[in-house]
Amino acid sequence: MLNINNSMVMVVTATLAIFLLCSPSSVAILLNKLQLPPPVTGPESLAFDRNGGGPYVTSSDGRIFKYVGPSEGFKEYAYTSLNRNKTVCDGLAEFSALQPTCGRPLGLGFNHQTNDLYVADAYFGLVKVGPNGGNATQLVGPTQANSTVSADGLDVDPNTGIIYFTIASTKFQLKDFQTALTSAISRDGSFVLVGEYLANRIRRVWLKGPKANSSDLFMLLAGRPDNIKRNSRGQFWIAVNSVIGCSTLSSGVRVTENGIVLQTVSLVEEYGAEVASEVQEYNGTLYGGSLLASYAIIFTS
Ligand SMILES: *[C@@H]1O[C@H](CO)[C@@H](O)[C@H](O)[C@H]1NC(C)=O
Ligand SMILES: *[C@@H]1O[C@H](CO)[C@@H](O)[C@H](O)[C@H]1NC(C)=O
Ligand SMILES: *[C@@H]1O[C@H](CO)[C@@H](O)[C@H](O)[C@H]1NC(C)=O
Ligand SMILES: *[C@@H]1O[C@H](CO)[C@@H](O)[C@H](O)[C@H]1NC(C)=O
Ligand SMILES: *[C@@H]1O[C@H](CO)[C@@H](O)[C@H](O)[C@H]1NC(C)=O
Numbered sequence: 001m002l003n004i005n006n007s008m009v010m011v012v013t014a015t016l017a018i019f020l021l022c023s024p025s026s027v028a029i030l031l032n033k034l035q036l037p038p039p040v041t042g043p044e045s046l047a048f049d050r051n052g053g054g055p056y057v058t059s060s061d062g063r064i065f066k067y068v069g070p071s072e073g074f075k076e077y078a079y080t081s082l083n084r085n086k087t088v089c090d091g092l093a094e095f096s097a098l099q100p101t102c103g104r105p106l107g108l109g110f111n112h113q114t115n116d117l118y119v120a121d122a123y124f125g126l127v128k129v130g131p132n133g134g135n136a137t138q139l140v141g142p143t144q145a146n147s148t149v150s151a152d153g154l155d156v157d158p159n160t161g162i163i164y165f166t167i168a169s170t171k172f173q174l175k176d177f178q179t180a181l182t183s184a185i186s187r188d189g190s191f192v193l194v195g196e197y198l199a200n201r202i203r204r205v206w207l208k209g210p211k212a213n214s215s216d217l218f219m220l221l222a223g224r225p226d227n228i229k230r231n232s233r234g235q236f237w238i239a240v241n242s243v244i245g246c247s248t249l250s251s252g253v254r255v256t257e258n259g260i261v262l263q264t265v266s267l268v269e270e271y272g273a274e275v276a277s278e279v280q281e282y283n284g285t286l287y288g289g290s291l292l293a294s295y296a297i298i299f300t301s
Contacts (some may be wrong), residue, residue: 025264028252028288032298034067036074043156043289044277045227045295047108050115052147053281055287057296061092062103064119064129067296078129079123080105082134085200094292107154120165151182153195153227164192169265183227186257187234193218195225195238202228202259203239204246212236215269220257227278227289235262237279239288248272252279252288252301265301 022213031205036043036059043057062081065074068298072182082090089102091121100123107120114129118139127136154165184193190208194215202225205281206219223242232237233255242249252268267276271290278289287299 004150009032025251026263026301027268028286028301029271030270030299034074034295034296036296037064038294039093040065041096041294042110044106044291045291046278046280046287046289046296047110047117048282049110050112052283053090055282055296056108056110056117057289058100058108058119059104060094060096061089061298062105062115062121063090064105064108064133066133074208077133078117078136079103079134080119080124080127082124084136102204105163106152109154109163110207111156112158113161113165113279117161118154118156118165120152122152126165127152128162129178133219144195154193155184155230157185157189158187159189160300184230184236187230193236194226195228197224198224200224204259219255219261221253223251226276229278229280231281232283234270237286239276239279241275248275250276252276254281258267263301266298267296267297267299270297270299 001298040058040059040061046055046057048054054067056077059065062079062084063076064078066077067074081101084102085111088098092102093096103124104122105119106122118128119127121127124138124141126140127138129136146252156163183195192205192207194203194205196203199218200213202218203214203215206212221240223240226239228238230234236255238253240251240253250271252265252267253261254263255261267288270288271293274290274292276288277291280287286299288299
Protein backbone atom coordinates (compact mmCIF):
# COMPACT_ATOMS: atom_id res chain seq x y z
CA MET A 1 0.00 0.00 0.00
CA LEU A 2 2.82 2.33 0.92
CA ASN A 3 4.56 1.52 -2.36
CA ILE A 4 1.44 2.30 -4.36
CA ASN A 5 1.03 5.61 -2.59
CA ASN A 6 4.66 6.52 -3.10
CA SER A 7 4.60 5.77 -6.80
CA MET A 8 1.38 7.72 -7.20
CA VAL A 9 2.95 10.73 -5.53
CA MET A 10 5.94 10.42 -7.84
CA VAL A 11 3.74 10.29 -10.93
CA VAL A 12 1.78 13.30 -9.69
CA THR A 13 4.94 15.25 -8.96
CA ALA A 14 6.41 14.38 -12.34
CA THR A 15 3.27 15.45 -14.19
CA LEU A 16 3.13 18.73 -12.32
CA ALA A 17 6.81 19.41 -12.96
CA ILE A 18 6.36 18.79 -16.67
CA PHE A 19 3.44 21.17 -16.77
CA LEU A 20 5.17 23.93 -14.83
CA LEU A 21 8.69 23.75 -16.15
CA CYS A 22 9.09 21.89 -19.37
CA SER A 23 6.08 22.25 -21.61
CA PRO A 24 6.59 24.47 -24.62
CA SER A 25 4.45 27.56 -24.21
CA SER A 26 3.40 30.11 -26.73
CA VAL A 27 0.95 32.95 -27.12
CA ALA A 28 -2.06 32.40 -29.37
CA ILE A 29 -2.13 34.43 -32.58
CA LEU A 30 -5.67 35.47 -33.42
CA LEU A 31 -6.72 34.63 -36.97
CA ASN A 32 -10.42 35.45 -36.80
CA LYS A 33 -13.15 36.49 -34.38
CA LEU A 34 -16.51 34.86 -35.06
CA GLN A 35 -19.01 37.32 -33.58
CA LEU A 36 -22.41 36.14 -32.32
CA PRO A 37 -25.40 38.29 -33.37
CA PRO A 38 -25.51 41.08 -30.74
CA PRO A 39 -26.51 41.16 -27.93
CA VAL A 40 -26.12 37.37 -27.67
CA THR A 41 -23.00 36.13 -25.85
CA GLY A 42 -21.43 32.98 -24.49
CA PRO A 43 -20.19 30.50 -27.13
CA GLU A 44 -19.10 28.25 -24.28
CA SER A 45 -18.59 25.17 -26.44
CA LEU A 46 -18.29 24.29 -30.11
CA ALA A 47 -19.09 21.36 -32.40
CA PHE A 48 -18.79 20.43 -36.08
CA ASP A 49 -21.24 18.34 -38.09
CA ARG A 50 -20.24 15.32 -40.15
CA ASN A 51 -19.76 17.42 -43.28
CA GLY A 52 -17.35 19.76 -41.50
CA GLY A 53 -20.04 22.45 -41.17
CA GLY A 54 -19.80 24.89 -38.27
CA PRO A 55 -18.65 25.67 -35.76
CA TYR A 56 -21.98 25.32 -34.01
CA VAL A 57 -21.90 27.20 -30.70
CA THR A 58 -24.00 27.53 -27.57
CA SER A 59 -25.31 30.93 -26.43
CA SER A 60 -26.70 32.93 -23.53
CA ASP A 61 -30.26 33.13 -24.91
CA GLY A 62 -30.82 29.39 -25.23
CA ARG A 63 -30.11 29.10 -28.92
CA ILE A 64 -27.46 27.16 -30.79
CA PHE A 65 -25.94 29.03 -33.70
CA LYS A 66 -24.17 27.67 -36.75
CA TYR A 67 -21.36 29.60 -38.40
CA VAL A 68 -22.09 29.57 -42.11
CA GLY A 69 -19.25 31.73 -43.42
CA PRO A 70 -17.75 35.21 -43.29
CA SER A 71 -20.58 37.01 -45.07
CA GLU A 72 -23.53 35.63 -43.11
CA GLY A 73 -21.74 34.78 -39.85
CA PHE A 74 -23.74 32.85 -37.27
CA LYS A 75 -27.31 31.77 -38.07
CA GLU A 76 -29.85 30.34 -35.64
CA TYR A 77 -29.81 26.52 -35.80
CA ALA A 78 -31.69 25.12 -32.81
CA TYR A 79 -32.85 25.74 -29.27
CA THR A 80 -33.10 23.62 -26.15
CA SER A 81 -36.14 24.98 -24.33
CA LEU A 82 -39.22 22.97 -25.18
CA ASN A 83 -41.55 25.99 -25.13
CA ARG A 84 -39.19 28.76 -26.04
CA ASN A 85 -40.87 32.12 -26.74
CA LYS A 86 -38.69 34.02 -29.23
CA THR A 87 -40.12 37.40 -28.28
CA VAL A 88 -39.12 36.93 -24.67
CA CYS A 89 -35.95 34.90 -25.10
CA ASP A 90 -34.04 36.14 -28.15
CA GLY A 91 -31.11 38.30 -27.09
CA LEU A 92 -31.21 37.27 -23.45
CA ALA A 93 -28.05 38.07 -21.48
CA GLU A 94 -26.03 35.59 -19.41
CA PHE A 95 -27.37 35.12 -15.84
CA SER A 96 -30.78 36.53 -16.81
CA ALA A 97 -33.59 35.37 -14.53
CA LEU A 98 -35.34 34.03 -17.65
CA GLN A 99 -32.60 31.56 -18.56
CA PRO A 100 -34.36 28.70 -16.74
CA THR A 101 -37.29 29.02 -19.18
CA CYS A 102 -35.30 30.04 -22.28
CA GLY A 103 -32.54 27.46 -21.75
CA ARG A 104 -28.78 27.66 -21.48
CA PRO A 105 -27.00 25.10 -23.66
CA LEU A 106 -23.48 24.39 -22.42
CA GLY A 107 -22.11 21.19 -23.94
CA LEU A 108 -22.38 20.20 -27.61
CA GLY A 109 -21.53 17.11 -29.61
CA PHE A 110 -22.61 15.57 -32.92
CA ASN A 111 -23.18 11.90 -33.53
CA HIS A 112 -21.50 11.80 -36.94
CA GLN A 113 -23.35 8.64 -37.93
CA THR A 114 -26.79 10.24 -37.62
CA ASN A 115 -25.86 13.96 -37.65
CA ASP A 116 -28.01 14.40 -34.54
CA LEU A 117 -26.72 17.11 -32.25
CA TYR A 118 -26.64 16.30 -28.54
CA VAL A 119 -26.76 19.21 -26.13
CA ALA A 120 -26.19 19.43 -22.39
CA ASP A 121 -28.40 22.27 -21.17
CA ALA A 122 -28.06 23.76 -17.69
CA TYR A 123 -31.84 23.66 -17.19
CA PHE A 124 -33.18 21.04 -19.60
CA GLY A 125 -30.63 18.29 -19.10
CA LEU A 126 -29.61 16.26 -22.13
CA VAL A 127 -31.50 17.09 -25.32
CA LYS A 128 -31.22 15.94 -28.92
CA VAL A 129 -31.65 18.06 -32.05
CA GLY A 130 -32.34 16.33 -35.37
CA PRO A 131 -30.19 16.82 -38.50
CA ASN A 132 -32.29 19.80 -39.65
CA GLY A 133 -32.04 21.78 -36.40
CA GLY A 134 -34.98 23.49 -34.71
CA ASN A 135 -36.82 21.75 -31.91
CA ALA A 136 -35.04 19.64 -29.37
CA THR A 137 -36.21 16.39 -27.81
CA GLN A 138 -35.46 15.92 -24.14
CA LEU A 139 -33.60 12.70 -23.29
CA VAL A 140 -32.65 13.20 -19.68
CA GLY A 141 -34.81 15.90 -18.21
CA PRO A 142 -35.47 17.51 -14.86
CA THR A 143 -37.42 14.46 -13.66
CA GLN A 144 -34.27 12.36 -13.88
CA ALA A 145 -31.57 14.98 -13.75
CA ASN A 146 -33.40 17.51 -11.55
CA SER A 147 -33.89 21.03 -12.87
CA THR A 148 -31.61 22.54 -10.25
CA VAL A 149 -28.73 20.44 -11.47
CA SER A 150 -26.53 21.83 -14.19
CA ALA A 151 -25.50 19.75 -17.18
CA ASP A 152 -22.27 20.83 -18.82
CA GLY A 153 -19.53 18.92 -20.69
CA LEU A 154 -20.60 16.43 -23.34
CA ASP A 155 -18.95 14.00 -25.71
CA VAL A 156 -20.23 11.39 -28.14
CA ASP A 157 -18.20 8.19 -28.56
CA PRO A 158 -17.46 8.22 -32.31
CA ASN A 159 -17.44 4.41 -32.43
CA THR A 160 -20.59 3.57 -30.50
CA GLY A 161 -22.61 6.79 -30.38
CA ILE A 162 -22.79 6.49 -26.60
CA ILE A 163 -23.10 9.90 -24.99
CA TYR A 164 -21.16 10.97 -21.95
CA PHE A 165 -22.02 14.16 -20.17
CA THR A 166 -21.50 15.89 -16.88
CA ILE A 167 -24.38 16.37 -14.48
CA ALA A 168 -23.42 17.62 -11.05
CA SER A 169 -22.12 14.49 -9.36
CA THR A 170 -24.56 11.77 -10.21
CA LYS A 171 -23.94 8.93 -12.60
CA PHE A 172 -26.88 7.85 -14.72
CA GLN A 173 -27.24 4.68 -16.73
CA LEU A 174 -30.00 4.62 -19.31
CA LYS A 175 -31.18 2.00 -21.73
CA ASP A 176 -29.44 3.01 -24.95
CA PHE A 177 -26.77 5.36 -23.67
CA GLN A 178 -24.80 6.02 -20.57
CA THR A 179 -24.04 9.32 -18.97
CA ALA A 180 -21.36 10.03 -16.46
CA LEU A 181 -19.44 12.90 -14.98
CA THR A 182 -17.37 13.58 -17.95
CA SER A 183 -15.98 15.73 -20.60
CA ALA A 184 -14.13 13.67 -23.19
CA ILE A 185 -13.83 10.05 -24.19
CA SER A 186 -10.58 8.52 -25.43
CA ARG A 187 -10.24 7.66 -29.10
CA ASP A 188 -10.49 3.90 -28.44
CA GLY A 189 -13.36 4.31 -25.99
CA SER A 190 -11.40 2.79 -23.11
CA PHE A 191 -11.67 5.76 -20.75
CA VAL A 192 -13.40 9.07 -20.17
CA LEU A 193 -11.72 12.15 -18.77
CA VAL A 194 -13.54 14.08 -16.07
CA GLY A 195 -12.41 17.58 -15.21
CA GLU A 196 -12.52 18.31 -11.49
CA TYR A 197 -12.83 22.06 -11.67
CA LEU A 198 -12.25 23.03 -8.07
CA ALA A 199 -9.49 20.47 -7.54
CA ASN A 200 -7.37 21.63 -10.53
CA ARG A 201 -7.12 18.08 -11.77
CA ILE A 202 -8.49 15.59 -14.25
CA ARG A 203 -9.58 12.08 -13.40
CA ARG A 204 -9.66 9.17 -15.81
CA VAL A 205 -12.64 6.83 -15.52
CA TRP A 206 -11.91 3.45 -17.08
CA LEU A 207 -14.71 1.97 -19.19
CA LYS A 208 -12.94 -1.08 -20.62
CA GLY A 209 -10.08 -3.40 -19.77
CA PRO A 210 -8.83 -4.66 -16.41
CA LYS A 211 -9.37 -1.29 -14.69
CA ALA A 212 -12.99 -0.93 -15.92
CA ASN A 213 -15.30 0.73 -13.40
CA SER A 214 -12.41 2.33 -11.52
CA SER A 215 -10.86 5.75 -11.84
CA ASP A 216 -7.43 7.22 -11.34
CA LEU A 217 -5.70 10.56 -11.50
CA PHE A 218 -5.01 11.58 -15.12
CA MET A 219 -3.17 14.82 -14.41
CA LEU A 220 -2.82 17.84 -12.17
CA LEU A 221 -3.06 21.32 -13.64
CA ALA A 222 -1.86 24.77 -12.65
CA GLY A 223 -5.45 26.06 -12.86
CA ARG A 224 -9.11 25.17 -13.23
CA PRO A 225 -9.90 22.73 -16.04
CA ASP A 226 -12.93 23.62 -18.16
CA ASN A 227 -13.97 21.74 -21.31
CA ILE A 228 -11.79 18.91 -22.64
CA LYS A 229 -11.84 18.07 -26.37
CA ARG A 230 -10.16 15.23 -28.23
CA ASN A 231 -8.38 15.95 -31.53
CA SER A 232 -8.15 13.58 -34.50
CA ARG A 233 -4.84 12.18 -33.20
CA GLY A 234 -6.43 11.11 -29.93
CA GLN A 235 -4.79 13.92 -27.92
CA PHE A 236 -6.81 16.26 -25.72
CA TRP A 237 -7.08 20.05 -25.54
CA ILE A 238 -8.01 21.33 -22.09
CA ALA A 239 -9.11 24.91 -21.43
CA VAL A 240 -7.35 25.90 -18.19
CA ASN A 241 -7.89 29.07 -16.19
CA SER A 242 -5.56 30.19 -13.42
CA VAL A 243 -6.48 33.04 -11.13
CA ILE A 244 -3.39 35.00 -10.20
CA GLY A 245 -4.04 37.99 -7.98
CA CYS A 246 -7.07 39.66 -9.54
CA SER A 247 -6.49 38.53 -13.09
CA THR A 248 -7.40 35.32 -14.86
CA LEU A 249 -4.91 33.65 -17.14
CA SER A 250 -6.62 31.51 -19.75
CA SER A 251 -4.75 28.92 -21.74
CA GLY A 252 -5.21 25.86 -23.89
CA VAL A 253 -3.18 22.82 -22.86
CA ARG A 254 -2.63 19.93 -25.26
CA VAL A 255 -1.87 16.57 -23.68
CA THR A 256 -1.30 13.00 -24.84
CA GLU A 257 -3.62 10.11 -24.04
CA ASN A 258 -1.30 9.49 -21.09
CA GLY A 259 -1.54 13.00 -19.69
CA ILE A 260 1.87 14.23 -20.87
CA VAL A 261 1.73 17.95 -21.65
CA LEU A 262 2.75 18.68 -25.23
CA GLN A 263 1.91 22.35 -25.51
CA THR A 264 0.49 25.31 -23.60
CA VAL A 265 -0.99 28.25 -25.49
CA SER A 266 -1.89 31.47 -23.71
CA LEU A 267 -5.31 32.94 -24.59
CA VAL A 268 -4.97 35.97 -22.34
CA GLU A 269 -4.91 38.45 -25.23
CA GLU A 270 -7.99 36.92 -26.84
CA TYR A 271 -10.15 36.48 -23.76
CA GLY A 272 -8.66 38.63 -20.99
CA ALA A 273 -10.78 38.40 -17.86
CA GLU A 274 -13.60 36.66 -19.73
CA VAL A 275 -12.13 33.17 -19.32
CA ALA A 276 -11.70 30.62 -22.08
CA SER A 277 -14.02 27.65 -21.63
CA GLU A 278 -13.00 25.50 -24.57
CA VAL A 279 -10.19 24.89 -27.02
CA GLN A 280 -10.93 22.60 -29.91
CA GLU A 281 -8.77 21.43 -32.79
CA TYR A 282 -10.80 20.55 -35.85
CA ASN A 283 -9.39 19.66 -39.26
CA GLY A 284 -6.07 21.31 -38.43
CA THR A 285 -7.57 24.58 -37.13
CA LEU A 286 -7.76 25.75 -33.52
CA TYR A 287 -10.97 27.25 -32.15
CA GLY A 288 -11.69 28.85 -28.78
CA GLY A 289 -14.93 29.43 -26.88
CA SER A 290 -15.85 31.42 -23.79
CA LEU A 291 -18.83 31.57 -21.43
CA LEU A 292 -18.89 35.37 -21.27
CA ALA A 293 -17.35 36.69 -24.48
CA SER A 294 -19.53 37.56 -27.47
CA TYR A 295 -17.33 35.71 -29.96
CA ALA A 296 -15.59 32.45 -30.70
CA ILE A 297 -12.05 32.61 -32.04
CA ILE A 298 -9.90 30.92 -34.64
CA PHE A 299 -6.25 31.03 -33.71
CA THR A 300 -2.87 29.52 -34.32
CA SER A 301 -0.21 28.70 -31.76
C1 LIG B 1 -10.36 20.34 -43.98
O1 LIG B 1 -9.46 21.34 -44.43
C2 LIG B 1 -9.10 21.22 -45.80
C3 LIG B 1 -7.99 22.22 -46.07
O2 LIG B 1 -8.25 23.46 -45.49
C4 LIG B 1 -10.34 21.44 -46.64
O3 LIG B 1 -10.01 21.33 -48.01
C5 LIG B 1 -11.37 20.39 -46.26
O4 LIG B 1 -12.57 20.64 -46.96
C6 LIG B 1 -11.66 20.41 -44.77
N1 LIG B 1 -12.50 19.29 -44.42
C7 LIG B 1 -13.60 19.42 -43.69
C8 LIG B 1 -14.36 18.18 -43.41
O5 LIG B 1 -13.97 20.51 -43.26
C1 LIG C 1 -44.45 35.35 -26.17
O1 LIG C 1 -44.32 36.38 -25.21
C2 LIG C 1 -44.98 37.58 -25.59
C3 LIG C 1 -44.61 38.64 -24.58
O2 LIG C 1 -44.85 38.22 -23.26
C4 LIG C 1 -46.47 37.32 -25.68
O3 LIG C 1 -47.13 38.50 -26.09
C5 LIG C 1 -46.71 36.22 -26.68
O4 LIG C 1 -48.08 35.86 -26.70
C6 LIG C 1 -45.89 34.97 -26.35
N1 LIG C 1 -46.00 34.00 -27.44
C7 LIG C 1 -46.39 32.75 -27.23
C8 LIG C 1 -46.45 31.88 -28.45
O5 LIG C 1 -46.65 32.32 -26.12
C1 LIG D 1 -41.68 22.32 -32.28
O1 LIG D 1 -42.44 21.95 -31.16
C2 LIG D 1 -43.66 22.66 -31.06
C3 LIG D 1 -44.32 22.27 -29.75
O2 LIG D 1 -44.28 20.90 -29.59
C4 LIG D 1 -44.54 22.36 -32.26
O3 LIG D 1 -45.71 23.12 -32.17
C5 LIG D 1 -43.78 22.72 -33.51
O4 LIG D 1 -44.54 22.34 -34.65
C6 LIG D 1 -42.43 22.02 -33.54
N1 LIG D 1 -41.70 22.51 -34.70
C7 LIG D 1 -40.99 21.71 -35.49
C8 LIG D 1 -40.27 22.38 -36.60
O5 LIG D 1 -40.94 20.52 -35.30
C1 LIG E 1 -34.82 16.96 -7.12
O1 LIG E 1 -34.54 17.97 -6.16
C2 LIG E 1 -35.50 17.99 -5.10
C3 LIG E 1 -35.18 19.19 -4.23
O2 LIG E 1 -33.80 19.27 -3.93
C4 LIG E 1 -35.42 16.65 -4.33
O3 LIG E 1 -36.34 16.65 -3.31
C5 LIG E 1 -35.73 15.52 -5.31
O4 LIG E 1 -35.56 14.29 -4.69
C6 LIG E 1 -34.80 15.57 -6.53
N1 LIG E 1 -35.22 14.59 -7.52
C7 LIG E 1 -34.38 13.74 -8.11
C8 LIG E 1 -34.99 12.79 -9.10
O5 LIG E 1 -33.18 13.72 -7.88
C1 LIG F 1 -18.14 -2.95 -14.78
O1 LIG F 1 -19.51 -2.73 -14.44
C2 LIG F 1 -20.41 -3.30 -15.37
C3 LIG F 1 -21.83 -2.84 -14.99
O2 LIG F 1 -22.02 -2.91 -13.62
C4 LIG F 1 -20.24 -4.81 -15.39
O3 LIG F 1 -21.11 -5.38 -16.35
C5 LIG F 1 -18.79 -5.15 -15.75
O4 LIG F 1 -18.59 -6.54 -15.66
C6 LIG F 1 -17.82 -4.44 -14.81
N1 LIG F 1 -16.46 -4.66 -15.30
C7 LIG F 1 -15.44 -4.99 -14.49
C8 LIG F 1 -14.10 -5.22 -15.16
O5 LIG F 1 -15.55 -5.06 -13.28
